Amino acid sequence: xxxxxxxxxxxxxxxxxxxAFRVVRQLVQPTLARMDARELRAxxxxxxxxxAAVLGLEARGPAPAPDPTGSAKASTGx
Numbered sequence: 592x593x594x595x596x597x598x599x600x601x602x603x604x605x606x607x608x609x610x611a612f613r614v615v616r617q618l619v620q621p622t623l624a625r626m627d628a629r630e631l632r633a634x635x636x637x638x639x640x641x642x643a644a645v646l647g648l649e650a651r652g653p654a655p656a657p658d659p660t661g662s663a664k665a666s667t668g669x
Contacts, residue, residue, distance in 0.1 A: 597622070620646050 601617035632639050643649040
């Protein structure tokens with residue numbers, strides 16, 4: 592094992608085969624959630640506005656916060 596590297600792990604089943612994004616989100620969300628707003632903005636750069644919302648790291652305006660598990664609509668099919 593090389594030192595200086597971060598090891599991420601995630602799980603996916605048959606349902607995730609067509610939607611790998613959920614597994615990727617599972618991998619990166621805990622690490623990004625530990626960053627403060629300044630670090631997160633610096634890390635994501637021009638992608639901050641899109642990615643913070645998609646990853647459930649930030650709620651914008653009066654809309655409810657994004658579902659961090661991505662399961663609310665997926666499980667109901669709506």
